[in-house]
Amino acid sequence: MSEREGPSGSSPQGSEKDGNARTAPQAMPSGSRASSYYANEPIQFRVRGSTIIGASPPKFVTLEDIMKVAHGMQNMALAHEIAMGTDFKLEPFEPPDNSYQKLVKETMHKAYFDILREQLNSDPPEYKQALVLLEDVKQGLFSILLPRHTxxxxxxxxxxxxxxxxxxxxxxSLDFHKYASFVVDLMAKLAAPARxxxxxxxxxxxxxxxIFRAILETLEVLKLDLANTLIAMIRPHVQKESVHYERAKFDDMLKVSEDGLKNTREWLLRHIDKTGLTLPVTDQNIIRNVTAQTLAKAYLELLEWxxxxxxxxxxxxxxxxxSDLGMRVYRLILTASLLLLSPNCATDSQAQAQTHKQKLKEKLFILLDNTSSDTQLHTILPSIAEEVILVTEQLLESLHQEPLTSDTKELIRTQVISLRDPDHRVRQIVRQRILEFLKVILICAGGSRQIPVGLSTFTRELTSISGTLLRYVMHNKAVFTKHYMDIVAEELSKG
Structure with a gap:
């Protein structure tokens, strides 16, 4: 590669073994003994959003079998995150403030450089720790090289x-500054322009x-840059192969689990609709259609889990x-309901009316940004009511119309606060329309669909949510459709 091609190096050592962490050698005690900068604590990388499935071990399964399965599922989780997470990246692991782990890390790093300074300032200078330092720098440089950088x-x-x-x-006759200049020049050639x-x-x-403290800290940053660059490079390949890989790893888990599909079976059975069917059913086309309908409703349940x-x-x-997508749907339902309950001001300008709706919509989304439950909603609704009144009065002023009366303001407050009831008529209608829209998207696997009545102002949000949901569902179905159809077929085969 050209030395300016991007953040370069090899992936973090050990990442191929455990997916989200690399363990360094155990630390040497500080003091007169030389210790490595990389031996102070395990170097960990946090993987955003990663989840590992646990399997319940059945009888007569060896510990080795269980360990292999757990290891495979961990790798499966990492592959899944890379394939599905468009913003997936490794982040440096930082222990919590005031934690024992953070105290140990800071103490060991301080001791490392204190020993170095003490030895260099002695008369005559002692270079025991300096030799360890230069070896650490050397290994740090190796860690940001690709295999072709021979x-x-x-x-x-x-x-x-x-x-x-x-x-x-x-x-x-050891010239530290000469070596520092060499290392810094090389890092400048290997690093991304952003560094x-x-x-x-x-x-x-x-x-x-x-100087050398800064060099070692910068090498750690470059190492992480490289890891994330490599992830971006391999993502298309992982996406292509992850369906087969995840299916194989999950099937390995099922072999050592008493019933690895227990919760999945209960989930699907809650949504199977046998209305109009003559049981038992053996026709594969009917089973396939019932499975599609069942899954659409089942996936929507996940949004309101x-x-x-x-x-x-x-x-x-x-x-x-x-869960995150469900929160987006929840806030969309609330925002759309609030917008429908807000007063419409008489205006001949369609553009002006649409601008008013857009302005109010954006303010409502901001106010509801951290709302994730009806309990929190109950607390914030009075403030939302005042915002609706304010935006409405601003529109009336721009139209040179009379301001809102006290009675009208009180009516707005009452209507807005009434939305705290999950069974509120407007809220339920909006929820039904949004979920029905998403259900049709899932059953038909996308395509052009008409935005529900009264929700045209939220076209962008509905499109974004449905596209994201469809991406999750299509990948999940590609991996597990056989298991889903087997569960549905078994249920429909019962007389």
Missing amino acids: RIKEMIEEVLDADFIRQQAENN DEMIQNITKLTDTVD DGSHEYPETVQLDAPRF
Whole structure:
């Protein structure tokens, strides 16, 4: 690759083994003994949104079998996250403030550089920790190289040759600044342009210990840059292969589980509609149609999951996604209901009326942004009522019309606050229309559909939600349709 092609390096060591963490060697005690910068604590990378399915071990299963399955499911979770999460990335793991882990990390890093400074300032200078430092820098540089960077690796080996550096230390001729300049220049060539300022700041430092501290910290950032760049590069391949991979790993789990589809079966059976069917049913076309109808209703239940049932095993990996999407649907229902209850001001300008609706809609979405339950809704509705009144009066003023009367304001407040009732007529109508719209999208697998009556102002939001939902569902069905059809077929085969 050209040295400016992007954040470069190899993936974090060990990522191929456990998917979301790399464990470094155990730390050496601080003090007179030299210790490695990378040995202070396990270097961990947090994987956003990853969920691991747990399997209940049946009788007569070896521990080795269970470990293999757990390991496979963890890899499956990582592959699924890469395939499904368009914004998926690794993030640096930072222990919580005031935690024991954070205290240990800070103490060990401080001790590492304190020992280095103390040894370099002694008379004559001692280079035991310095040799460890340069070896750490060398390994850090290797970690941001790709396999094809053989020439660069050879150059690093030549310049940071451990035996030659040791000889320089023994002869008291070790030139730290020369090595620092070499490392900084190389990082500048390998890093993405976005890291130029970070690397440039290193060149402004004058203290030897501060320079190498900044170098090691920057190498960790570049290592993470590379990992995320590689993830973006392999995502198309993972998306292509993940269906087969997830299906195989899930089937491995089923082999060592007493009933790995128990929750999934209960989930589907709640939504099977046998109306008009003559049981038992063996026709595959009927089974396929019933499965499609059943799944559409079952997936919609995930958007309003109340926790009264165990979550289906086959959608466990996407539980956070369905929950987040469900919150979007919930807020859309509330916003649309509020907009329908808001007063319409008489105006001859369709554009002006639409602008008013758009302005109010955006304000309502902002006010409801953190609302995730009716309890929270109850608290915020009075403020929303005042906002509706304010926006309405601003429109009336622009139209040179009379302001709202006290009675009208009180009526608006009453209507808005009444939406706290989940069975409110307007709220239920809006909910029914939105869910029916999403159901049709799921059954027909997309296509052009008319926006429900009264919701044209929310075309963009409905399109975004339905597209996201369809993406989740299509992937899930591609992996697990056989299991879903088997469950439906078994139920319809009963007389």
